[in-house]
Amino acid sequence: MQNEERKQRALEILKKMGLDDLEYLGQGYEGVVFHDANYVYKVILPFFEGGDKWYTYRHLTFFFDKKEYKSFYHLDEVLEFEGLFIEKYPYEASEPVGYFSEKDAIQFLTECWQKKVIIQDCKRENFIRVNGTIKLIDLDGCKYYNDDFFLNACARMFIFIHEQDNPRLKKLQRSAINNFDLPELDGFREFVNKIFSNIIYEESGPVIHSLKINQQSGLIYEIYSCAEICNLDYLFFSKIREHLYLSDIQVDEPKLSSNNTFVPQRIALGFRKITPLRKKVSLLIKTCAQDVFTIESNIRHIVRQLSCPNYFHEVVVSIDCRECDFVRQYTAEGNLNDVIAITEKLRNEGVIDRIVLFDANQAEAINQRWFGIATKETHSIKGVPIASQLYAFENCEGDYILQMDSDVMIGRSDYGHSFMNDMLNELESNEKVISVGFNIPVSQSNPYFGFEEGGFVPEVRMGLFDKKRMFGLRPYPNSTDENGKLRLTWYRSMEQYQKQTGYCSIRGGDKRSFYIHPQNYRKTKPYSWMNILDRIEQGYILDKQINHFDCEGSFFDWSFPKRNEKMVVLSCLRNVSIERFLRFWCSLMSQRFQDFSIILYDDCSDNGIQYFIDYLIKPYSDRITFIKGRTRLEKLQCEYLALHNYCSNPDSIIVMVDADDALIGKDALYDVYKKYAMWGVDTTCGRVHQTYRIQPHYRYPVDFMDPRKYGGNVWQHLKTFRKYLFDSIPLSYFMYNNGETKFSQRKWFEKCDDYAIMVPIVEMSESPYQMDFINYYYERDYENRDANRDIKERCIKEILRKDKLSPQNVYKKRKTFFPQMDKIEIDITFDCNLKCKGCNRSCGKAPSRERMGLQDIKRFVEESIRLNIKWKLINILGGEPTLHPQLKDILGILQTEYADAFNNDVVIQVVSNRYTVQSRNICEEIKSFKNVRIDYESSKDDNEIGYFTPFADAPIDDPNFKDEDYQKACWVASYCGIGLNKNGYYGCSVCGGISRVLGDGEGVKSLAELTESVIKEHFEKYCRLCGNFKHYSNSHGDFLPRCEKDSFREVISPTWERLYEEYNHQEG
Secondary structure, three states, X not given: OOOHHHHHHHHHHHHHOOOOOOEEEEEOOOEEEEEOOOEEEEEEOOXXXXXXXXXXXXXXXXXXXXXXXXXXXXXXXXXXXXOEEEEEEEOOOOEEOOOOOHHHHHHHHHHHHHHOEEEOOOOHHHEEEEOOEEEEOOOOOEEEOOHHHHHHHHHHHHHHHHHOOOOOHHHHXXXXXXXXXXXXXXXXXHHHHHHHHHHHHHHOHHHHHHXXXXXXXXXXXXXXXXXXXXXXXXXXXXXXXXXXXXXXXXXXXXXXXXXXXXXXXXXXXXXXXXXXXXXXXXXXXEEOHHHHHOHHHHHHHHHHHHOOOEEOOEEEEEEOOOOOOOOOOOOOOOOHHHHHHHHHHHHHOOOOOEEEEOOHXXXXXXXXXXXXXXXXXXXXXXXXXXXXXXXXXXXXXXXXXXXXXXOOEEEEOOOOOXXXXXXHHHHHHOOOEEXXXXXXXXXXXXXXXXXXXXXXXXXXXXXXXEHHHHHHOOOOOOOEXXXXXXXXXXXXXXXXXXXXXXXXXXXXXXXXXXXXXXXHHHHHOHHHHHHHHHHXXXXXXXXHHOOOOEOOOOHHHHOOOOEOOXXXXXEEEOOOOHHHHHHHHHHHHOOOOOOEEEEEEEEOOOOOHHHHHHHHOHHHHHHEEEEEXXXXXXXXXXXXXXXXXXXXXXXXXXXXXXXXXXEOOOOHHHHHHHHHHXXXXXXXXXXXXEOOOOOOOOOXXXXXXXXXXXXXXXXXXXXXXXXXXXXXXXXXXXXXXXXXXXXXXXXXXXXOHHHHHHHHHHHHOOOEEEOOOOOEEEOOOHHHOOXXXXXXXXXXXXXXXXXXXXXXHOOOOOXXXXXXXXXXXXXXXXXXXXXXXXXXXXXXXXXXXXXXXXHHHHHHHHHHHHOOOOOOEEEEEOOOHHHOOOHHHHHHHHHHHHHHOOOOOOEEEEOOXXXXXXXXXXXXXXXXXXXXXXXXXXXXXXOOOOOOOOOOOOHHHOHHHOOOOHHHOOHHHHHHOEEEEOOEEEOOHHHHHHHHHHOXXXXXXXXXXXXXXXXXXXXXHHHHHOHHHHHOHHHOOOOOOHHHOOXXXXXXXXXXXXXXXXXXHHHO
């Protein structure tokens, strides 16, 4: 467009302003442009009359920003002269733009996003090319950013790239507005993915540029490309066989790849040279079928922890071939064939050298050699393996054997400490020492001790043996019972020999290397003790663990370091590639808002990404809690464990980012934080770019009013919320409902964790908000975008059918519990044959033969039918219910008069300790009743139960509980229902047990009398005495799986000492 009159007028204006030697550049609809070799001057002279100069000025404010951009000029000034505006910006030599490349368009659109400006007319004439880079010269045709405008601008540029010679270009561009299905836009989705990934890369610049290789002295480095590292875990163990121990990982500045990931140019792996021991030592790991769920992680842990600074002559795994009836059995799902297959896999991968499978035909000869007794029995009278372990000793090639149970949890504070040389020194310098125990956690190193009077029992869990010395002292003392089973285990037999002869086994040593042993109750759910093992491996040790070899503390205690920052970012991952994790990491650590910490939860990755993360996060270790899960869990359970146990501040803003995704822009977290700090928001939904689809108009409008109706699109990333909202979600909302399954056995949702978390949170939220702009890069494989659709639909259906919540369900300290009125626990007797310590019925401390009669049961049945109560669960317990002489008659009444006649769906569960042969036989007999189930999880073989709670530790004796609201109760009330015993009905059965000791007669005599107010009165009176109320406080009063509990130690607080004394005095 040329107009001589406009050109002259503009020139006159510039000359009046004192500008000379001007050269004409051109003109457009808005203005006329000159330059003086230093600056460009654009005089705003609209081609059409009636233009609004202030409208133009508002647009120019986009270019006042002094930040350097490649595609935009910074306006030095906007001058006003004779009522006109003149733009002034630096002049550069340039050339016309003949074409747009994809690189040009991506760079330009990236900076449009950064400036939050939309350029409406992207034709070539509005740009120049300076040193190969396109720069916008039409600064007037722009408007404020929004996501829809931006995607349409991307579509226009895409068309300019691919259709710039199309004679119908203008028509095509206008047809593409909000119409991304045009055939000419084929490939547009991939183009937009490249734009957003480039935005992430450019916004992450400072972190990217900080990644440099700086080799440490004393290490041997090897340089790899990213493509050459397929599996860091495999590489770690293969290098041990080359006598190299991976000790450092560094990367060079990553580049943006064609797959939109951040690929490092080089990866430097630093290795410590490990040396041979002066003696041949076999590392022997003992296992059995019970260990099937954890054995691979156990073996990798042991080899990883013990292979530096020295390597072993061989690593051997010994497998006991028993398949059932284990001593202290903790699972019914042991699988010998799977254990063998897993260990064979580890042998093939070079993690171990050999597997020793016990040949039971060798048992008699082994027992003869070791004990001088010709018996074919392989296990002791208590079921402890003997022959298989001795067979393994005989098959080790080393002169010394470092043997251990596969469940040991090994800590190393200094991988340069040669624990093996320390232990070998003791065996070599003391000819009377048979074995040296591996150290336990201690506050200071100690000389070895136990040289007198036979010392200690040889450390079967983890200890070093002089093979020649141990074999030379055979046979060891032992005997058999009438069935030929050995009375003593091999280590107790050896201990007896030591005491008789002056030989000894010693303990002690350097504090830098130690082991901890997990009790079997912790193994009932592998995730718990495997997470504790992870803490130990990473160097975190509880203060209360010092000087103890058995594991101390609860899962909650071990879940540290805990996060309490203003904002906590939670990221769960599994088998994320290095280049995807780098994209996530750089996008996160480049955030302008830095007052946040991070919880990383790796769900048992087997590609070795954990090694890479370990070294990447080192500079930020004070802000990061890295959890390396060793057993697979559902993602929702990982998120629950992380937030519930590792985040301690209820007011923290929780931000959830998957590690294969990324934040878009360095202000993503600051924008979120502002909403919380300035607007009082308590939860936000983001706006997400999904790499597998593209469409105009943001597709996910949010319904904050009724999200449970259809999901409300509240699931979408970037998800954030106050932590107390998450705490307020009932645990059952994360699991499938199953009326017959115990709560501990419920199944977590496999998919749709975003629905399960955000739907109830939005219902409880008082101030939710959807963010203004797309801030989250959500990458999924296009070809598999509909994978697991059936499972997802099933999960969503189950999630949305849960009861609605509201702000009234929110709590910040302790949850409020109320009984399920369709469940009842009936204590038919308080007599018990085991009298466990910590019994919440006080059967041992306040013994009683009190029991219910058949008329009591009949009255219960009659009233239940009269009140039309359809019980889901009737728990029959005590005391020990099989001691009740009329148990079968009681079950007969419940079966025929209630279940058969009125409620076929009821589950009648008998909770027995199954301690004696008689109780086990009775349990098998009563299974003949159609509706009766046996709770096998309550079986016991001792009266000290590791997972019990100190019931007699009364909260009222603890000053920390003086202001508690005892009417809130605990999970027992909610999940187990109301209670009934000889004295009447109670808010829960534990209340009834306390009432029995008090002798207060507070039980109500009929179901109709057990009103809400009466139940609250019971809680107010009895919960203040109940150790359950106190010891479930870390879980806000909610359910804790047995495997997560602290190891039981009986506590009897002053109030209970007095109550038990008064009770027993009265019973006389």
